[in-house]
Amino acid sequence: MLDGHLLGGALSRLDEAARHIQIDPDVIERLKYAREMTKVRLMIRMDDGSRKSFIAWRCRYDDTRGPTKGGIRFHPDASAEEVETLAFWMTMKCAVMDLPYGGGKGAVRLDPRSLSRAELERLSRAYVQAFSKVIGPDRDIPAPDVYTNAMIMGWMADEYASIRGEPVPAVITGKPIALGGSLGRNDATARGGYYLVNRLAADLGLGAGMRVAVQGFGNAGQFIAELLAADGHRIVAVSDSRGAVACEAGLDVAALIALKAEGQPVTALTGPGVAAVTDAEVIGAACDLLVPAALEDMIHGGNAGSVRAKVVLELANGPVTPEADRILEARGTVVLPDILANAGGVTVSYFEWVQNRQGYYWTLEEIQERLRSVMEREGARIWAIAREKHVSVRTAAYIHALKRLAAAIEAHGTQQFFAG
Numbered sequence: 001m002l003d004g005h006l007l008g009g010a011l012s013r014l015d016e017a018a019r020h021i022q023i024d025p026d027v028i029e030r031l032k033y034a035r036e037m038t039k040v041r042l043m044i045r046m047d048d049g050s051r052k053s054f055i056a057w058r059c060r061y062d063d064t065r066g067p068t069k070g071g072i073r074f075h076p077d078a079s080a081e082e083v084e085t086l087a088f089w090m091t092m093k094c095a096v097m098d099l100p101y102g103g104g105k106g107a108v109r110l111d112p113r114s115l116s117r118a119e120l121e122r123l124s125r126a127y128v129q130a131f132s133k134v135i136g137p138d139r140d141i142p143a144p145d146v147y148t149n150a151m152i153m154g155w156m157a158d159e160y161a162s163i164r165g166e167p168v169p170a171v172i173t174g175k176p177i178a179l180g181g182s183l184g185r186n187d188a189t190a191r192g193g194y195y196l197v198n199r200l201a202a203d204l205g206l207g208a209g210m211r212v213a214v215q216g217f218g219n220a221g222q223f224i225a226e227l228l229a230a231d232g233h234r235i236v237a238v239s240d241s242r243g244a245v246a247c248e249a250g251l252d253v254a255a256l257i258a259l260k261a262e263g264q265p266v267t268a269l270t271g272p273g274v275a276a277v278t279d280a281e282v283i284g285a286a287c288d289l290l291v292p293a294a295l296e297d298m299i300h301g302g303n304a305g306s307v308r309a310k311v312v313l314e315l316a317n318g319p320v321t322p323e324a325d326r327i328l329e330a331r332g333t334v335v336l337p338d339i340l341a342n343a344g345g346v347t348v349s350y351f352e353w354v355q356n357r358q359g360y361y362w363t364l365e366e367i368q369e370r371l372r373s374v375m376e377r378e379g380a381r382i383w384a385i386a387r388e389k390h391v392s393v394r395t396a397a398y399i400h401a402l403k404r405l406a407a408a409i410e411a412h413g414t415q416q417f418f419a420g
């Protein structure tokens with residue numbers, strides 16, 4: 001973290017929002033700390049017969065509005081603080097979208113590429129064994145995040161079913177379709193961001209033939225590139241953890257996706273006008289829309305000044321630090337914040353949970369239509385708050401979420417109620 005404390009930075013956004021509305025001090029006190037944080041060591045048998053241990057966490061940040069919800073990340077840099085911060089963001093995100101959930105998150109510190117497939121399955125099952133009393137369809141509902149996927153969710157749901165002695169598909173979302181997953185979950189994060197950009201395009205000064213740069217070409221990054229390219233926008237630069245490529249005329253998105261599916265980096269793309277560039281050149285690309293879709297803190301005090309995009313769509317969680325926010329705002333760049341911009345993922349996760357509980361499954365059209373309607377509704381409300389209060393879209397999103405959280409927290413009684 002370049003600007004200081006990660007959770008502190010996240011909470012500073014809450015304080016900023018609280019300055020614009022009347023809420024009971026109990027609300028902020030409650031939202032400053034995680035409700036429950038569990039740390040374990042997972043022990044698994046490796047293929048060579050040895051035993052290896054991995055540190056793992058699950059955080060239930062706040063459950064005032066419902067069971068906690070949030071992904072599980074497998075990453076070599078995962079930390080307790082990162083998990084708590086991501087769980088805090090999930091709390092705000094579920095409130096932004098008016099989902100009946102609180103916020104949670106989990107992680108295992110490892111490089112998943114260093115494990116065989118069988119080792120990865122054992123690790124995923126070990127995670128559920130360790131946290132079987134923390135998670136549950138009415139308590140805490142995990143989902144995929146960075147370097148976890150539908151197959152891993154399927155192993156985890158299966159392990160939970162073995163422990164409970166019955167299938168409980170609603171314990172986890174982002175499962176394979178054949179195991180109770182929802183149609184439309186795979187591209188939901190990107191699709192939500194896409195609906196949001198389209199809804200606000202006129203207000204944002206965006207139009208046909210936009211130039212788009214995407215940092216991070218994984219699940220979120222590939223789908224947003226595909227959706228925007230299909231509408232005739234030009235994807236002028238993309239990066240992944242191994243490098244970056246650019247092409248002024250527009251990169252061949254289908255070819256890039258095919259390369260990634262083969263396990264190749266984006267830099268394997270060749271063709272007329274395609275050049276290898278640095279990740280810094282993706283951040284500073286001459287474009288209308290910049291989409292950070294990798295990890296936290298990618299746009300910070302040191303590089304925010306190089307951003308040339310009119311609009312930043314935060315598909316990643318926490319990609320812009322508070323210091324970078326101030327620099328971008330001063331330069332007139334609009335940031336569509338993570339807790340709104342990437343909330344399509346958790347929204348379709350919610351749809352999956354509802355379908356699992358009903359045992360009745362919706363069509364892709366129904367799911368996409370419901371997602372579009374929620375993204376447009378909450379996006380327009382947040383945009384209106386930003387205009388009315390003369391605040392950034394991020395502060396407006398926090399105000400919007402905070403009002404909903406405050407209503408739930410205050411319903412248990414305020415300071416004034418108990419003191420009076």
Ligand SMILES: NC(=O)c1ccc[n+]([C@@H]2O[C@H](COP(=O)([O-])OP(=O)(O)OC[C@H]3O[C@@H](n4cnc5c(N)ncnc54)[C@H](O)[C@@H]3O)[C@@H](O)[C@H]2O)c1
Nearest residue numbers: 146147189216217218219220240241294315316317342345
């Ligand atoms: N997948 C979802 O449904 C979802 C939902 C909400 C938010 N998010 C957020 O979106 C972000 C990406 O998640 P994902 O699911 O697409 O993960 P993913 O693992 O599929 O993709 C991450 C991508 O980022 C790239 N990357 C990593 N470090 C990088 C670096 N330093 N520079 C450039 N690229 C780098 C990786 O190579 C990979 O291509 C995360 O912040 C995640 O929390 C994802």
